[in-house]
Amino acid sequence: MNPDDFTTVLSEVRKFVRERVVPLEAQIDEKDEMPAEIREAAKQMGLFGFALPEEYGGLGLSMYEEVQLMFELGYTTPSLRSMFGTNNGIAGHVLMVGGTEEQKAEWIPRLASGEVTASFALTEAEAGSDPSTLTTRARLEGNEWVINGAKRYITNAPLADVFMTFARTDPDAPRTRGISTFLVPANTPGLTVAPKDHKMGQFGAWTADVFYDEVRVPASALVGGDAGLNRGFSTAMGCIAHGRVHISALCVGMAERLVDESVEYARTREQSGRPIGSFQLVQGLIADSQTDYYVGRATVLEAARNFDSGADTKIGPSCTKYFASEMVWRVADRAVQVHGGAGYMRGVAVERFYRDARLFRIYEGTSQVQQVIIAKALLGDVARA
Ligand SMILES: Cc1cc2nc3c(=O)[nH]c(=O)nc-3n(C[C@H](O)[C@H](O)[C@H](O)COP(=O)(O)OP(=O)(O)OC[C@H]3O[C@@H](n4cnc5c(N)ncnc54)[C@H](O)[C@@H]3O)c2cc1C
Numbered sequence: 567m568n569p570d571d572f573t574t575v576l577s578e579v580r581k582f583v584r585e586r587v588v589p590l591e592a593q594i595d596e597k598d599e600m601p602a603e604i605r606e607a608a609k610q611m612g613l614f615g616f617a618l619p620e621e622y623g624g625l626g627l628s629m630y631e632e633v634q635l636m637f638e639l640g641y642t643t644p645s646l647r648s649m650f651g652t653n654n655g656i657a658g659h660v661l662m663v664g665g666t667e668e669q670k671a672e673w674i675p676r677l678a679s680g681e682v683t684a685s686f687a688l689t690e691a692e693a694g695s696d697p698s699t700l701t702t703r704a705r706l707e708g709n710e711w712v713i714n715g716a717k718r719y720i721t722n723a724p725l726a727d728v729f730m731t732f733a734r735t736d737p738d739a740p741r742t743r744g745i746s747t748f749l750v751p752a753n754t755p756g757l758t759v760a761p762k763d764h765k766m767g768q769f770g771a772w773t774a775d776v777f778y779d780e781v782r783v784p785a786s787a788l789v790g791g792d793a794g795l796n797r798g799f800s801t802a803m804g805c806i807a808h809g810r811v812h813i814s815a816l817c818v819g820m821a822e823r824l825v826d827e828s829v830e831y832a833r834t835r836e837q838s839g840r841p842i843g844s845f846q847l848v849q850g851l852i853a854d855s856q857t858d859y860y861v862g863r864a865t866v867l868e869a870a871r872n873f874d875s876g877a878d879t880k881i882g883p884s885c886t887k888y889f890a891s892e893m894v895w896r897v898a899d900r901a902v903q904v905h906g907g908a909g910y911m912r913g914v915a916v917e918r919f920y921r922d923a924r925l926f927r928i929y930e931g932t933s934q935v936q937q938v939i940i941a942k943a944l945l946g947d948v949a950r951a
Contacts, residue, residue, distance in 0.1 A: 567620075567625060567626055567631060572627075572631055575611075575612075575625065576634060576635065576638060578611060579613070580638045583638055583641050583642050584641065584642075586607065587643065587646055588641075588642050590604065591642060592915075594645060595643065596769075597769075597770075598770060599770060604646070605680070608649060608650055608680065609680035612678070613680075614653045614677065615650075615654065615658075615678025616635055617632055617654040617808075617812075618653075618654060618662065618678045619662070619674070622670060622671075622674035622678055623674070623675040623678040628874050629808065629811055629870040629873040629874045630867070632815070632870070633811060633814070633867060633870040636812060636815030636819060637815055637819045637822070638819060639819060640815065640819015640820045640822070640823070641820070641822060642823070643769075643918075644768050644771065644820065644925075645768055645771035648770075648771035651812075652684055652685055653682075653683060653684050654677075655686075655805070656686035656730075656805050657686040657728075658677050658684060659804075659809075660730045660747055661674060661677075661789065662674065663804055663805060664797065664798070665790060666794075668786070669790075673749065682727040682728060684730060685726040685729050685730065686720070686730050686805075687723075687750075688700070688717070688732045689718050689720070690716060694718075695932060695935050697732070697799075698741040698742045698799060700733075700734060700745065701715060701734065702717065702731070702732065702734065702778060703733055703735075704733035704746065710784060711735075711782070711783050711785065711787060711788065712781065712782050713756075713780075713781040713783065714780060715733060715777075716778065717729075717731070717776040718775050719763065719929075720774060720776050721773050722771075722772065722773075723775075723776050724759055724762050724774050727752050728749055728750065728752060729749075729750045730747055730750075730789070731748045731778070732746075732799070733745065733798075742800070743796055743799070745796065745798040746788055746789070746794060746795055746797065747788075747789035747790070747798035747801060747802070748787045749783070750781060754781050754782070754783060756779045756781040756782070757778055757781050758776070758777045759776050759777075760776070760777070761774065762774045765925075767920075767923075767925065768925055789801070806931065807873075807879055807880060807883040807884075808873070809930050810883040810884060810886070810887035810930050810931065810936075811866065811869050811873055811882075811883045811886060811887070813891070813926060813929075814862070814883075814889075814891070815866045815890075816926070817862065817926050818859065818862045818866050818890055818894070820897075820898075820922070820923060821890075821893060821894045821897045822859055822863075823915075824894070824897045824898055824916060825852070825855050825856050825859050827905075827915055827916050828851070828855060828901045828905075829843070829852060832848055832904055835905075835906075835908075848904060851904050852900075852904065855900045855901065858893045861889075861893070862889060862890045862893045865885070865886050865889055866890060868886075869883060869885070869886035880939070881940055884936040884939040887930065887931065888933055888940070891933065892927060894923045895923050895924065898919050898923040899920065902920050905917075
């Protein structure tokens with residue numbers, strides 16, 4: 567995107583987040599629902615397609631631009647980002663990277679406009695950190711694929727119009743090589759979505775189990791056509807690496823907000839007749855959080871630059887996801903500490919962010935999984951011995 571247009575997008579999103587979404591955060595958390603007018607405004611701003619190419623109606627942001635947008639979006643409830651995160655990210659990307667021209671032309675413009683919502687259905691009850699063990703099966707019958715299995719914790723499942731579904735197509739192949747991706751419309755007979763999960767935080771963003779019982783889709787639903795057969799796993803892993811940089815930037819945005827909340831409280835809350843910000847131990851908490859935020863921001867920008875250039879699409883995304891998700895967790899914990907008892911009370915922003923932040927260390931690969939990826943990439947065969 568040309569730099570002037572991008573500056574305009576950033577300032578519009580900043581205004582939207584701070585003036586329209588922040589005042590609704592408590593309501594979104596309490597009702598576990600994103601207001602329709604916020605969804606509509608996000609569509610109008612092109613947020614459902616920020617990472618999708620301009621030729622398909624998206625904003626076509628690079629990773630470096632995307633992380634700057636995420637710094638702004640991260641400043642408020644992460645359920646805002648979740649609403650359009652799957653269209654742009656893991657689900658939309660699978661199509662961009664692995665889809666045929668026909669599949670891209672049919673789906674990407676509708677994803678970019680927000681007309682349809684896509685979910686990324688990889689995780690299963692027994693296949694989380696190691697999705698290569700997934701057992702959802704797809705068998706070819708004539709000109710149709712028949713899918714059976716179940717997926718767990720699928721973001722946006724209760725709203726989704728289409729599920730990018732990962733299923734085993736060659737049970738005899740090595741685990742990572744016998745998996746393919748299918749475009750499965752939500753209204754396909756045999757596909758059901760369970761009631762939404764009752765989560766710890768990130769209210770307003772919904773997840774649910776998805777069940778496939780003899781779900782029949784045409785051969786054209788195989789992502790990538792014949793060339794995509796048994797190639798779904800490597801496509802998924804590439805998309806998840808992009809998602810890791812994206813989530814890291816979201817963590818940085820949240821850390822900025824938590825520092826702002828902490829500073830404001832420390833300036834105004836008094837004990838012993840003086841602002842708590844005058845106590846050096848409170849200053850230490852705030853200084854540590856600002857330092858964490860600063861380092862996180864710099865790390866994410868560096869990882870995004872290297873992702874765009876192709877210099878590092880694996881170790882960098884894992885390092886930055888590991889660091890940023892642990893970083894925002896420390897910052898959230900300190901923000902609660904700065905707030906004292908108030909920080910433990912519902913209705914106080916930092917209490918909500920403390921719950922919301924916890925997820926970042928778990929999804930798109932847990933912190934332990936990032937450690938394993940980083941170590942294996944550096945140690946090679948020694949790590950696998
Ligand atoms: C709110 C939410 C939204 C989600 N959205 C989606 C979605 O849209 N699509 C989707 O497909 N999935 C989604 N997920 C699933 C998510 O990616 C998984 O929950 C995550 O990858 C962890 O898998 P698991 O829950 O099965 O935990 P497990 O894999 O069972 O992990 C349990 C513990 O074991 C550790 N562990 C596991 N393997 C190793 C190892 N090799 N070495 C060291 N430690 C290990 C983990 O770090 C963790 O501490 C979502 C999850 C949540 C909670």
